[in-house]
Amino acid sequence: MAQMIEVIPRRESSAPTFIRRWLKAIWQTLSPVLMGMLILAGLWQVAAWISGGTLPTPLATASTLRDLLSDPFYDNGPNDKGIGIQLMASLGRVFTGWGIGIAIAIPLGMLLGSSATLRKMLAPVIEILRPVSPLAWYPLGLAVLHNAPKAVVFAIVITSLWPTLVNTTMGVQNIPADLKAVSKVFRFSRWRYITKVLLPAAFPAILTGMRLSMGIAWMVIVAGEMLAGGTGLGFFVWDSWNALSLERVMSAILVIGITGLALDRLFSLIGQRMAAWQEGGH
Amino acid sequence: MAQMIEVIPRRESSAPTFIRRWLKAIWQTLSPVLMGMLILAGLWQVAAWISGGTLPTPLATASTLRDLLSDPFYDNGPNDKGIGIQLMASLGRVFTGWGIGIAIAIPLGMLLGSSATLRKMLAPVIEILRPVSPLAWYPLGLAVLHNAPKAVVFAIVITSLWPTLVNTTMGVQNIPADLKAVSKVFRFSRWRYITKVLLPAAFPAILTGMRLSMGIAWMVIVAGEMLAGGTGLGFFVWDSWNALSLERVMSAILVIGITGLALDRLFSLIGQRMAAWQEGGH
């Protein structure tokens, strides 16, 4: 059963050819992405023309973004901080809210996934609360917590926990019947079952849930900070819009989007690593 | 191969017993739901206590909600309309935005699912735009469209189309290789392939996407209407918050949640019907 794979090396291997190939490979990877970006910029330019100058052009936005990024961490008092500081503030809130959310969602999801009765009990409650907007939760959070930053975090927690909850439930519910049977036949203790069967089996679903939750948390932060004021990218958007500075709004959108993308990629990467690990790759 | 299934009827069948059984069945279905609702109400009551009277109790909210629902379509001039009218306004926007969104997402997703190059090109663009908050899109929509209701719909379109786009792409991408091979071997025309293979194969994924999109659209409407002012449940929430009438905010949350739940159930039902149909059930 030894796998002897005959690898046929490509013919040439002289240095310049190798570098050329390498550059070509990079180009082949990047050029579709660049093409995509160009298409986006083109559409945007058209939209700017249609708007008759209200919507800033990609170039104008790029210049604003460059200015914003040239000194991202300046701090001129509480109402005038660099975009880097705003980003940090938002990230802090997003991670806090998301972290609390998953800390609630994963154990609760494990319970729900294991008990059909619990699922029946809580499904309607979950389905009713899930579509509620962060903007509706904020005033309630404020009423209970008496603290605006906590209320923002509360709004993030309660709008972002659902995907993790639903996915954990699903992941636990869908653990293959024969793995459950194995743990019964071999008399696994509750703890052994949770650590060796339940969690690893549900892990991909949980990770996907966490990733979706992060997406929502990141989407909610703007709304939350807009309502609560103070700091963060959300407030930056709000403030820039108040000043009708759409280049700054666009810049903030790009920063939000790219950060969101980076977070998402991080999760993908973790997921791939875990999958590779499960298959014994690394 | 005829399937002869021997059905053993339950022993007794006297009328009172039958009714008793029937009531018992209803009770067994409903009681977990009622239990869930009671748990929710209990948690809420505790939160109301903690808030020291700021957060309305479930009973106070129930009474407000009853008042609101007792005459949902009254119209006392522009500043005072029944919650039914607000709900209709929001539903109209949600369906418009969602409809436009899926009308873009499904064909685009089909293209993306069929072409790896297109996927590579657009994946980063999609990933950057996806996490952007509706509240950031709204000002841009205004700048281009010069019309608030259209801007709200625009914000709904652009925040809600992603799940349908991603799911359609995935659904088309994951069409089993042998079904593709079948259409090649039997020389299916493009049209036959799309209608008989691609769409039915991707349908469950597309439907899930549409359902998730509806959830987001419904979440966005509150933010959009709050900014745009005027009508709808979002405006109702904003207005109630301005007046710090948290019973009304809670009532609106329940109406939003229950409507969201109803929409979600509708999609589940369609999905189940389709699955049953595919398996030849109906």
Added chain:
Amino acid sequence: MAPRLLPRTTPNTAILPMEPAPLLEISSVGKNYPSGQGQINILHDIDLTIQSGEFISFIGHSGCGKSTLLNMIAGLTSISTGTMLFDGKSIAAPSPERAMVFQHYSLLPWLSVYQNVYEAVDSVQTEMSKAERKALTNDVLARVGLSNHIHKKPMQLSGGMRQRVAIARAFAVHPRMLLLDEPFGALDALTRGSLQEELLGLWSGDARTETVVMVTHDIDEAIYLSDRIVVFSDGPGATIKEVITVDLPRPRDKQSLMNSPTWNNLRTHLLLSLHC
């Protein structure tokens, strides 16, 4: 290939009618599943007594309830009617005494070959020291010829190697009865053959696991391995159609058996029995 620990001296022969305490006693067992307002009957009137030391096969058309009966013996599925006694006691829950091997291996894919076996050993062999458990794990894996693969993940193994791990895991908990549900059904004919040999080797080499009950679709496999073959009628609503005794001496040699008249008679009998 794998070292025989305790060579079985007397070959397993057919039923010993008057043997005092049967290992498993199934009496009038039936199984219904709820369906709509009523219930569907899957199995009824199952009577079967299995003696310690027997190798029993279940054979029958798809859907007749072979897996259901095996799962009831395992304690994974409840019985609807009748009684099922294992070693004189009613079967209430799964137990390592009746270890199971599933068609799709049921290994934990995130654990290595070693860990897959060790977790079961660690869970069941509570009276052993840690060192003993480790030694036992390595020993059973050596007996299925996997010593060089113990750090691999199941995904890195072929189907046959995976099933060897599952069999090793089952033997490692020293069950009194080994239950196998189409253990070789997903393997190609060649791999299948060598695993049949290995199973026989393990069974006859281990005095602790004397009794085997196996579900199979394959007539040749059933004849080659079994002392008795339990033939099911067609489902749903199936029962035992007949129990055939395989009167071939052990150890059996496949190549020569195939030309023996007993073999051919059994084969023809089974084919006819299953075809109508």
Added chain:
Amino acid sequence: MAPRLLPRTTPNTAILPMEPAPLLEISSVGKNYPSGQGQINILHDIDLTIQSGEFISFIGHSGCGKSTLLNMIAGLTSISTGTMLFDGKSIAAPSPERAMVFQHYSLLPWLSVYQNVYEAVDSVQTEMSKAERKALTNDVLARVGLSNHIHKKPMQLSGGMRQRVAIARAFAVHPRMLLLDEPFGALDALTRGSLQEELLGLWSGDARTETVVMVTHDIDEAIYLSDRIVVFSDGPGATIKEVITVDLPRPRDKQSLMNSPTWNNLRTHLLLSLHC
């Protein structure tokens, strides 16, 4: 069971060495897949000539490239080196002339049995009238004994019935060559037997589809059905190890064949050939 349309008068016998125009001519064909910086060789130096009217089986260990070669013949996979001529023309794309039956049936689950066949007929038989297409669809389904099930969805059928639909679909487009990739691999032994009979019946009953190439894992199946058996060496980097001619007259009777010395010799030869 199914009505024979054009009874085949001369049984298919072995290779006719000097026959003028072979149906399929494979010369020095190889297949590589990209992998990391290089390429992995899957198949190399495949030379095989198939005459019109032959029934050919591919046999070999899992992963040796049987499906790959069949897919290259179907035109579903490109060839890396060498040439492959079908009826004298290079194979560029899939075609209904070389209709395929897959292991997992590959029916469209959302279409009824009738529609599954009809969509293929409608797509390929462009010169027929609508009425003729309908008649053809009903006819092939009758020939596989499914007339009573044409409105069912695939999910409502057993595995064997599903594979009958897939075979009917393939025959309905009147291919000159029928390609089957382990068509009975997912079926139980009993269903398998009856489908082998039906395939032979259809093949010998239809003058249009004269040639069959089938991948199998099952030695008995290969011998029972084939004129020649192509044995692959182990993969990756496999090639044809030998081509065995099955010199048994048709129609063949399984029961009696199994006792014939030719059969046993072939069987032993194949077992040995595959075991090392």
Added chain:
Amino acid sequence: GGSESANETGERPIKIGFIPLTDCASVVMAHTLGLYQKYGVNVEVVKEASWANVRDKLLTGDLDAAHCLFGMPFSVYTGVGGKAESELKIAMILNQNGQGITLSSALAKEVGYGDPSKLKALISQRPADKPATFAGTFPGGTHDIWLRYWLAAAGVDQNSVKIITIPPPQMVANMRIGEMDGFCVGEPWNGVAVKEGIGETVLTTQDLWAGHPEKALVVNPSFAEKRRDDLKKVMKAILEASKWLDDFNNRSEAAKVIGGQAYVNAPADVIEARLKGQYNLGATLGERTFEPSKSMVFYQDGAVNAPQRSHAIWFMAQYVRFGLLPSAPDYNAIADKLIMRDLYAEVAKEMSLTVAGDDLQPFTVTLDQQTFDPKSPS
């Protein structure tokens, strides 16, 4: 250096909220001129997103004090704009005048400046499903009342038009899209709307009620109680800034500072012009200049800053008049409760300012020349 001073005094910095508006100038300038420091308090001025949010943060103590609508404490306490009996207290008045009503260009052209009499005819033709829409900034806040007062003076039924609440800086964007016919808001947002060419100012609030109270320094009651001395220092710093602002020579500098990113974030020239009484009302309505005492005033030797119970009673009387309250509240008790007259008197005394007697004398509202008698508000 906020946290350093916090360590010196052992207290956290005092947080004063503001909304981006020209009349936040005294609160902001006290900071940029170093006056809070001079009086020995560590103050942080923080920008807020909406009046609703300012209210909530004042109630929860997230903010100690805020640049706030004079009407808000009464609106909140009476349940018009909040949960009834929630207390927010007024320490001092920050400014008078300097708000405006801006209509969309199309409407403004027809209505003209000052006299709203043509309005009723113009908006009565609107279809029932698209009624005329006007925006205020907070229910029962100053702009809500200025707007309603103006509509009433024009003979327009409150219930025939739509009155919505929009955060002040959002007015311009919402007007641009043609969803709104007009709004009442503080500067510079009227001026910005004119500059953007999307509306014209048809009334300044000094022409509605010359010398009306506008923003107040509103405080969280427990802060006021626990840190009364610090609050007095804050008030002194703001009074000094107010005095500085009343010198027109300083207003260019003030406009530049508050126009910056950190504060109002609007064009300094727009802020400056209206701050100096030079109003470009719009393309058709032309220019109008107000003498210094009729433009936005912050001090007037302290005459601006003393909170008046009579003004509080006027606001609550308008709530009743416009149906925001179903019945008359206990005017005097509420006014006494929410206005910290003793506190202001102490500060005034220490600053040697004379406090005009709050004697509940009748006064006349400019627009309709109606006289209001605080002793018989109904």
